[in-house]
Amino acid sequence: MTPESRRDWWKIPTVGLGTWKVAYPGEVTEAVKAAIDSGYRLFDCAYLYHNESEVGAGIHCKIKDGAINREDLFVASKLWCTYHKKSLVKTACSRSLKALKLDYLDLYVIHWPMGFKPGERDLPLDRTSMVIPSDSDFLDTWEAMEDLVIAGLVKYIGVSNFNHEQLQRILDKPGLRFKPITNQIECHPYLNQKDLIGFCQSRNVSVTVYRPLGSSCEGLDVMDNPVIQQIARKHNKSAAQIMIRFQIQRHMIVIVKSVTPKWIRENIQVFNFELTEEDMEDMLKLNRNLRLATFPTLAEPSCHGLFCLKMGH
Numbered sequence: 001m002t003p004e005s006r007r008d009w010w011k012i013p014t015v016g017l018g019t020w021k022v023a024y025p026g027e028v029t030e031a032v033k034a035a036i037d038s039g040y041r042l043f044d045c046a047y048l049y050h051n052e053s054e055v056g057a058g059i060h061c062k063i064k065d066g067a068i069n070r071e072d073l074f075v076a077s078k079l080w081c082t083y084h085k086k087s088l089v090k091t092a093c094s095r096s097l098k099a100l101k102l103d104y105l106d107l108y109v110i111h112w113p114m115g116f117k118p119g120e121r122d123l124p125l126d127r128t129s130m131v132i133p134s135d136s137d138f139l140d141t142w143e144a145m146e147d148l149v150i151a152g153l154v155k156y157i158g159v160s161n162f163n164h165e166q167l168q169r170i171l172d173k174p175g176l177r178f179k180p181i182t183n184q185i186e187c188h189p190y191l192n193q194k195d196l197i198g199f200c201q202s203r204n205v206s207v208t209v210y211r212p213l214g215s216s217c218e219g220l221d222v223m224d225n226p227v228i229q230q231i232a233r234k235h236n237k238s239a240a241q242i243m244i245r246f247q248i249q250r251h252m253i254v255i256v257k258s259v260t261p262k263w264i265r266e267n268i269q270v271f272n273f274e275l276t277e278e279d280m281e282d283m284l285k286l287n288r289n290l291r292l293a294t295f296p297t298l299a300e301p302s303c304h305g306l307f308c309l310k311m312g313h
Contacts, residue, residue, distance in 0.1 A: 012107070012182065013074050014248055015268050016042025018210060018257030020049050031259040032058025036068055038265045044184075044210070044255045045100065046078035046111060047092060048122060052099035060101055075100065076107035078160060079145070082122065084115030084136040089144035093153055108148060109158040109184060113138050113166045138166070139173055146177045158208075160184035161293075164199040171203060182206040182253065186293045188214035189243065189286040190222055197250065208253040211292060213243050220292070227286060231279050238266060245270045246283050 017035040022028040028051045032043065036058070043059070045052050059075070062068045077100070083092035093108055115136035117124040124132040145157045158180045159167065167183060170176070183200050187193045187209040200207050214222030222228065223239035232239045240256075244267060247254045256267045275283075 011074070012206065012208070012253050013040070013042035014253060015244065015270065016040060016044050016074070016076075016253065016255045017264070018044045018255040019051060019055055020046070020257055022049075022051055022054075022259060026054065027259050028054040029058040029061070031264065033062055034261040034264050035268075036062045038261075039268055040264075041068075041072055042074045042076070042253070042255075044076050044208075045096070047080045047083075047096055048078065048111065052077065052096055053101075056100035056102065070102070074106040075102060076109065077105050078109050078111035079141070080122065081112050081114060081116040082118050082124065082134075084110075084134055084138065084141045085118055086136075086140045086144045088118060089141060090148065090151075090153070093148055097153065104152060105154040107156045107158060107181065108145065108154040109160045109180075109182070110138060110141060110145065110162075112161050113159070113163075115141070139169060142170055142173065149178055156181040158182040158184065158205075160208075161186075164196055167200065167203075167205065171205075180205050182208045184208040184210055184255070186211045186291060187247065187252070188212055188222055188292075189225065189228065189246065189283050190214055190220075190288045190290040191292075192284055192287040194284070194287070197252070201251065206253060207251075208255060209247045210255045212247050212254050212256060213240055214290075214292065220290075222286075225286060227282050231275070231282065234279075235273050235275070237270075237273060240267060241270050242275070242279075242283075245273065245275055246280065249275055249280060 017031065017040050019028050032055055043055060045055050059073065063070060077096040079089060079092050083089060097105065115134035117132040117134050126132050148154045149157060157178055162183050170180060183205055185193055185196065185207060188211055197207050214220065228239050228242055232242045244254050244256060248270060258264050258267060
């Protein structure tokens with residue numbers, strides 16, 4: 001199958017549950033179960049989150065109950081930076097599959113475009129607390145990702161946190177077998193990513209949005225913005241629903257993280273109203289190019305607690 005014939009990224013559900021930064025053991029399992037009951041079919045996981053076994057437990061509980069079939073779900077995971085070496089990609093994918101107790105992933109993406117030194121540590125640091133890079137090239141990593149599709153371990157492959165130049169390198173790769181089906185990026189009204197989104201969509205690469213609500217460890221709450229609050233009152237919706245709908249109308253896939261059943265239900269109830277062109281323009285004008293998730297290059301105090309790392313995806 002040629003790359004151009006795989007124009008089926010629309011099979012990815014529009015709204016998915018994010019599983020990053022869950023504080024208590026078992027919490028993500030209950031969140032997954034609540035999400036399935038609420039109609040979610042897309043689940044965004046990653047090796048880095050160290051909770052894929054809990055996600056798998058929630059999925060299999062609902063399958064066992066007869067509430068859902070595996071084929072109805074779209075489960076995504078991510079290749080962490082310490083596994084960029086070509087020979088390690090399958091090992092990393094197999095580890096996620098084992099944790100999730102699945103035979104295949106619907107989507108597997110390269111978490112960040114830069115590789116780290118392989119080893120047991122997620123964030124290998126030198127004596128100055130700077131991350132130790134690997135000498136890997138993500139074009140070689142991509143070849144190993146393509147091999148996963150051929151082997152039947154994953155259905156689709158993609159990237160995350162790639163800029164337009166990095167994405168174009170893959171698209172221009174000689175002998176490319178499979179195009180990235182999506183590019184997962186941070187996006188919210190304070191970082192609307194208009195140019196990068198246009199670039200991806202013009203090349204038939206879908207865009208998956210994380211941090212659509214703009215929440216951050218620094219306490220910034222985009223939902224409190226007066227413009228968003230006004231639009232929410234106008235439509236009798238929550239600020240979160242307005243921000244999710246904003247991305248949907250930009251033709252994007254939206255990943256929203258929550259462990260609260262009420263909010264999980266609310267975040268997917270975004271298909272019974274439509275923002276006006278004026279609403280959309282007003283929200284686009286809020287852009288500040290404010291990036292909350294940054295590529296980890298050095299140790300910093302973390303609001304997550306797993307390890308010192310300033311990042312959100």
